[in-house]
Structure formats: C-alpha cells, structure tokens
Amino acid sequence: MSSVHYFQRYSQPENVATNNTLHLLSRLYQQSPNKFKGFLNELLGDTDLEAGILFHQQIKGKGSIPDGNLSQSSFKVAIETKLHQNFSLQQLTSHLNSFSNEEHKILLSLSPQFPSLHLKNQIESNVHSFNITNNVSIKYFPTTFQQIVEKFNNILEDYDFELQQLIDDFESYCIHDKLITDSEYRMRAVTCGWTLDENFEYSLYYDNVSDGYSEHSYVGIYSKKSIRGIGKLTNIIEADLVGGVLNIKKSLQTPTQAQKQNIIDVIAAAKTNNNWDISKSHNFFCVDKFYRTDFKKETKYPLQGTKFFNLKKELNLTTLPSTEKIAELLKKETW
Structure with a gap:
C-alpha cells in the first residue's frame, strides 16, 4: 500500500x-x-x-x-x-x-x-x-x-477523473482513520477486460503492489460497460513466484492450498495469454467465487481505474444476503 x-x-x-x-x-x-x-x-x-x-x-x-x-x-x-x-x-x-x-x-x-x-x-x-x-x-x-464523500460524489461527472481520484483518496483516508467504517459493505470495482476469464477461473483479481488499495469486502470485475462478476474477499496475498516456488510475502489470512495453487496457475496464464509477468510485486485478491452478474454502467464514459460501491445503499438493503444473491440483485440495477 x-x-x-x-x-x-x-x-x-x-x-x-x-x-x-x-x-x-x-x-x-x-x-x-x-x-x-x-x-x-x-x-x-x-x-x-x-x-x-x-x-x-x-x-x-x-x-x-x-x-x-x-x-x-x-x-x-x-x-x-x-x-x-x-x-x-x-x-x-x-x-x-x-x-x-x-x-x-x-x-x-x-x-x-x-x-x-x-x-x-x-x-x-x-x-x-x-x-x-x-x-x-x-x-x-x-x-x-x-x-x-456521498455529496461530493453526487456533483461529479464521469469525466472528472482528477476529482474522482481526490474523493476516493479522501474516503480511503477516512476509512483508514476509522472516520468511515463501511468496509464490510464495500465493493471495489476493477477493470479486467483482458483477464475476465482468468478471474472467473482462478477466483482472484491481481494488481501491482505499488497501486495500493483501501479496505473493502467485495470485488467486482468490470468489462465492456458492466460489472460482470462479484466475489467476496477471502484473502489478500502478496506473493512472488521464483524458480517455481511461491514465496508468500504478506497475507491477511493463512493462505489455503487452493489459493496458492490458483496464484501459481494465474501467473502462468497471464504470461501465456497476455505475455504479462506478474510473478513479482503483485497482490492477489482471492474471493470465495466470482458469481456472474450484469451491473451495467449507463453513463457515457468507461470505468477508469477503480470505483467503490456501498452495496447496502445500491441495493437498498439493511443487511446483505449471500454473494450469489447479491449478484442476482445487481442484474436489476444500473450505475
């Protein structure tokens, strides 16, 4: 971070x-x-x-x-x-x-x-x-x-990229200092058009360590003007693969064997499919499973970088149901 x-x-x-x-x-x-x-x-x-x-x-x-x-x-x-x-x-x-x-x-x-x-x-x-x-x-x-944060976001347009980064970092600061504590309801939407199939197959999203992240409990994978999948975070792992050996550098939870194997497999897939070397300096955001959804973006511009959603507010719920149910409910919503 x-x-x-x-x-x-x-x-x-x-x-x-x-x-x-x-x-x-x-x-x-x-x-x-x-x-x-x-x-x-x-x-x-x-x-x-x-x-x-x-x-x-x-x-x-x-x-x-x-x-x-x-x-x-x-x-x-x-x-x-x-x-x-x-x-x-x-x-x-x-x-x-x-x-x-x-x-x-x-x-x-x-x-x-x-x-x-x-x-x-x-x-x-x-x-x-x-x-x-x-x-x-x-x-x-x-x-x-x-x-x-909410009122600030309400006055922004899709093209206000710098102001969006500004308010995202202010929200991140507030969450870091416990001034906002909604991380259990937050979905982090991330762009992954080139890797969507890999994300579904290996139940994870990966990103460069230097990009950092703020607290969230759900990952939404975005492609072609819609969030196509949602998964609940089970672990965030920083790992390097050297000589075929996975070196766990940081982990929120004790990594499971399945998580470690998925990281090894996705590193190989990224190299084969896109010629990307993600074997070092990457965070792997592991989810229980990515459930397919279709949470459409109706406004003109495509998603730039990341965007956070409070799922309770998006779905007008007092408590959140299972991730599979959330995925179904999001199909009826737009943003």
Missing part, C-alpha cells in the same frame, strides 16, 4: 481530520467554483449559497445604473469536528459568537456519526434562542464524513 496519497495519514487528532476536509473542499473550489457551490448546497440542504464571484449587467444602484457589476455573496461555515459523537453543547454554542455580518451563517458539526437526537435537539434549541436574542439567523447542520 505504497501509493501516493493526497491526504495525511497515520495520525488521529481532530485538527488533521478538519485540515484534510478543508483541503478536499479547497481543491474542489480550485477545480470548479460551480461544483463547489453545488456540493455546499447539497450538503447543507439546498441553502442556495452563492460561492464565487457574481457577474451582473446594468443593475440599478442609488441614482445610477453601472454598465456592469462584480459582487460576491458572503457566507461563513463554522466547523466543529469530533472523532466520536462527544460534542460539547457549551463549545458548539460558544461558536455562535464567531459570526459577524455574513449574509449566510452556518454552524456545521462533523463526525463519523450524527449526534444523538437528544443532543441535536439541544443544539437547535440553543441556536434558536441565540438567534432571537441577537436578531441573527444562524443555521445548524450536523454531517458525517460519509456524507461528505
């Missing part, structure tokens, strides 16, 4: 989580102020914030009509981040004093899970009292790191 990351790892303080989130939003704004506006409005419940410079022609002023105007709507989002749900009512209430003359004033709490309903009601009551006492209009919104 040595790929380059956009976001800081290996540290858990709240300021790191806040800094990484602000860095994500900063990069989005640099790429597209319009997408940044769309993200904020979706995250904050269609607040209709104007983010960026506004251009107007011939708007009447006091006693004159300029030919044009450049203006910028003012807003402030005060963010309080917690790595758990232990928000302090007093601390959040004190943040209400940080606003001044902004047109839109928003207090945002960010954490892995939403505050309890009791705490949320208390915060909203304090905000309401503060607004009445000070004749202001501050809105309170709780959100989660998972919601940041």
Whole structure:
C-alpha cells in the first residue's frame, strides 16, 4: 500500500481530520467554483449559497445604473469536528459568537456519526434562542464524513477523473482513520477486460503492489460497460513466484492450498495469454467465487481505474444476503 496519497495519514487528532476536509473542499473550489457551490448546497440542504464571484449587467444602484457589476455573496461555515459523537453543547454554542455580518451563517458539526437526537435537539434549541436574542439567523447542520464523500460524489461527472481520484483518496483516508467504517459493505470495482476469464477461473483479481488499495469486502470485475462478476474477499496475498516456488510475502489470512495453487496457475496464464509477468510485486485478491452478474454502467464514459460501491445503499438493503444473491440483485440495477 505504497501509493501516493493526497491526504495525511497515520495520525488521529481532530485538527488533521478538519485540515484534510478543508483541503478536499479547497481543491474542489480550485477545480470548479460551480461544483463547489453545488456540493455546499447539497450538503447543507439546498441553502442556495452563492460561492464565487457574481457577474451582473446594468443593475440599478442609488441614482445610477453601472454598465456592469462584480459582487460576491458572503457566507461563513463554522466547523466543529469530533472523532466520536462527544460534542460539547457549551463549545458548539460558544461558536455562535464567531459570526459577524455574513449574509449566510452556518454552524456545521462533523463526525463519523450524527449526534444523538437528544443532543441535536439541544443544539437547535440553543441556536434558536441565540438567534432571537441577537436578531441573527444562524443555521445548524450536523454531517458525517460519509456524507461528505456521498455529496461530493453526487456533483461529479464521469469525466472528472482528477476529482474522482481526490474523493476516493479522501474516503480511503477516512476509512483508514476509522472516520468511515463501511468496509464490510464495500465493493471495489476493477477493470479486467483482458483477464475476465482468468478471474472467473482462478477466483482472484491481481494488481501491482505499488497501486495500493483501501479496505473493502467485495470485488467486482468490470468489462465492456458492466460489472460482470462479484466475489467476496477471502484473502489478500502478496506473493512472488521464483524458480517455481511461491514465496508468500504478506497475507491477511493463512493462505489455503487452493489459493496458492490458483496464484501459481494465474501467473502462468497471464504470461501465456497476455505475455504479462506478474510473478513479482503483485497482490492477489482471492474471493470465495466470482458469481456472474450484469451491473451495467449507463453513463457515457468507461470505468477508469477503480470505483467503490456501498452495496447496502445500491441495493437498498439493511443487511446483505449471500454473494450469489447479491449478484442476482445487481442484474436489476444500473450505475
């Protein structure tokens, strides 16, 4: 897992989580102020914030009509981040004093899970009292790191490759630091048009070690605008084949004899079928079995690299059934 990351790892303080989130939003704004506006409005419940410079022609002023105007709507989002749900009512209430003359004033709490309903009601009551006492209009919104990822993804197009890499790495960071914990429902879709038959035959997917990976429980193998198979991960093995001997370098579980034989066989198949040498520096993602499915991609562009799906959300389920059943359900869905 040595790929380059956009976001800081290996540290858990709240300021790191806040800094990484602000860095994500900063990069989005640099790429597209319009997408940044769309993200904020979706995250904050269609607040209709104007983010960026506004251009107007011939708007009447006091006693004159300029030919044009450049203006910028003012807003402030005060963010309080917690790595758990232990928000302090007093601390959040004190943040209400940080606003001044902004047109839109928003207090945002960010954490892995939403505050309890009791705490949320208390915060909203304090905000309401503060607004009445000070004749202001501050809105309170709780959100989660998972919601940041979902709302960010919602405003992206298929061709936003750099932003897709950015949000994938932010999600990976959040999962690494336990800010998002949905790995048991995550399917990693991977492109394998040249190797699809091998993937089915040997019940594994392989990738260069340097490409890295983030936590997931299912692998979806993609070819020709559709995910053609899905398997549940049973092991991830880094292995080298030298002189006919398989050297296991890393393994999540004790490799079974079948897994080791499948790796040996797929190394030979990759060389025979595609002239690829995967005998060194590769990870082998072993599954119980790849079940055939047809989870079609309806949008214009083909899959670039990898994409993650939360299967519970894709299938609108509270618990996941067997992998074979998931494969059947995905045939009825598109993405």
